[in-house]
Amino acid sequence: MASTPLRIFLLEDSAVIRESLAEAINASGLFIVAGTADTARDAVALLKEQAFDAIIVDLQLRQGSGIEVLTYLQEAGLLRRMLSIVLTNYALPALRQRCLDCGAGYFFDKSLEFDRVIEVLDEFADHRLDR
DSSP: OOSSOEEEEEEOSOHHHHHHHHHHHHHTSSEEEEEEESBHHHHHHHHHHSOOSEEEEOSBOSBSBHHHHHHHHHHTTGGGSSEEEEEESOOOHHHHHHHHHTTOSEEEEHHHHHHHHHHHHHHHHHHHHHO
């Protein structure tokens, strides 16, 4: 087991979903939600200040969009070392493609694939621990 949990950044405007995700993420002990934001501006500010191992991105935010944050991460070169997962209620094929084009590693429908986020994080942790 890693001596230090992997740091997860959670970009989600719904407090209920944010808390539910954080609880599920923190439960294994392999991860810690080390940063959260509910706007694109706040997310970019935190991502400039701190390093994270993974980010979970909602597309519809209180202000701005998750695509803005993915674009920032891609342009800053941060997605080369960070797992990125989009979790949205707007799982349309065109949005999926746009997010993948912006560097998202995964794109999940919040209402149908919520549990896949934890599965992907577990796989990511296994891969990181094998190194």
